Amino acid sequence: MRRSKCCLRIGTRGSDLALVQTEQVLQILRERWPHYTYEVVKIKTTGDKVRNLALPRIGGKGLFTKELEIALLEGKIDLAVHSLKDLPTELPEELCVGAVLPREHPGDVLVSLTGAGLEDLPERARIGTSSLRRQAQLKAVRPDLNFVSLRGNVPTRLRKLERGECEAIVLAWAGLKRLGLDLTRRMTLLSYKVCLPAVAQGAIGVEIRKEDRKLRKMLEALDDPTTRLEVTAERAFLRWLGGGCHVPIAALARVAGTEILLEGLVADPEGRRIIRGQESGPTAYPEEVGIRLAERLLQEGAEELLRG
Numbered sequence: 264m265r266r267s268k269c270c271l272r273i274g275t276r277g278s279d280l281a282l283v284q285t286e287q288v289l290q291i292l293r294e295r296w297p298h299y300t301y302e303v304v305k306i307k308t309t310g311d312k313v314r315n316l317a318l319p320r321i322g323g324k325g326l327f328t329k330e331l332e333i334a335l336l337e338g339k340i341d342l343a344v345h346s347l348k349d350l351p352t353e354l355p356e357e358l359c360v361g362a363v364l365p366r367e368h369p370g371d372v373l374v375s376l377t378g379a380g381l382e383d384l385p386e387r388a389r390i391g392t393s394s395l396r397r398q399a400q401l402k403a404v405r406p407d408l409n410f411v412s413l414r415g416n417v418p419t420r421l422r423k424l425e426r427g428e429c430e431a432i433v434l435a436w437a438g439l440k441r442l443g444l445d446l447t448r449r450m451t452l453l454s455y456k457v458c459l460p461a462v463a464q465g466a467i468g469v470e471i472r473k474e475d476r477k478l479r480k481m482l483e484a485l486d487d488p489t490t491r492l493e494v495t496a497e498r499a500f501l502r503w504l505g506g507g508c509h510v511p512i513a514a515l516a517r518v519a520g521t522e523i524l525l526e527g528l529v530a531d532p533e534g535r536r537i538i539r540g541q542e543s544g545p546t547a548y549p550e551e552v553g554i555r556l557a558e559r560l561l562q563e564g565a566e567e568l569l570r571g
């Protein structure tokens with residue numbers, strides 16, 4: 264199916280957060296290329312359809328992105344907007360990340376009805392999250408905590424908290440911010456020492472076909488260089504570890520001048536072992552920094568955690 268000359272079809276999931284993120288991309292495109300028309304195409308992904316199972320049970324990568332990539336490959340859409348943390352580090356050969364938008368604060372927040380921080384939560388409090396990364400790191404600090412699987416989009420998870428299904432939930436700050444949910448009195452930002460973010464958390468990625476040269480050129484204007492460097496190092500780290508969704512992996516890169524600093528960890532889901540380290544290197548070689556840290560952590564015990 265060929266697109267008409269000046270219409271761009273933008274694929275997105277149908278969740279509130281995905282639509283807000285897509286609107287963010289659209290706003291920039293409309294400002295830069297007002298003579299184009301834009302069509303938003305909502306696409307249901309496996310992760311949207313299978314909502315009653317914890318993600319590791321569904322397994323596989325690209326639960327929230329595969330159908331969007333198929334639509335790109337079939338020419339049904341021209342761009343796919345993703346939360347970059349949901350996009351697998353290995354893309355189909357014909358596709359690429361054409362732009363990453365300026366990153367929101369990548370941290371995780373603890374949301375509770377009382378605003379209690381992690382240290383204030385009652386003994387054996389129930390924490391709602393399906394993320395093994397969040398579970399492992401919080402258990403390392405509070406081994407008494409209980410974790411209840413919490414699927415669904417951000418508003419759904421907040422409703423489960425309000426219904427008393429748990430004492431607190433953990434969400435990405437970026438999702439709350441983009442949805443305009445001001446939970447100031449009910450949330451505490453978790454320090455990176457306590458909870459290192461998911462790879463590329465807080466970043467929005469726009470995926471396109473590599474052959475679409477004109478669109479690749481257009482998207483250069485949307486691409487944020489600092490975010491691009493950070494997520495490139497973080498995604499190289501994750502790719503080199505070969506981690507699936509069954510092993511908690513976290514990483515965060517920061518650019519300081521001409522240096523990129525990367526911190527990363529691999530943990531066991533119970534938080535009893537956390538292999539953690541840092542690497543730095545020139546911003547000219549962000550992938551190498553990610554690979555170097557992955558290699559080091561593998562040798563320091565992460566290999567055992569990953570291969571089970």
Ligand SMILES: NCc1[nH]cc(CCC(=O)O)c1CC(=O)O
Pocket residue numbers: 327346347348349417433434435436437438463464465466467
């Ligand atoms: N599939 C979950 C998902 N994917 C992206 C975000 C938050 C937005 C981001 O990280 O950019 C979330 C929700 C969460 O982790 O709280």
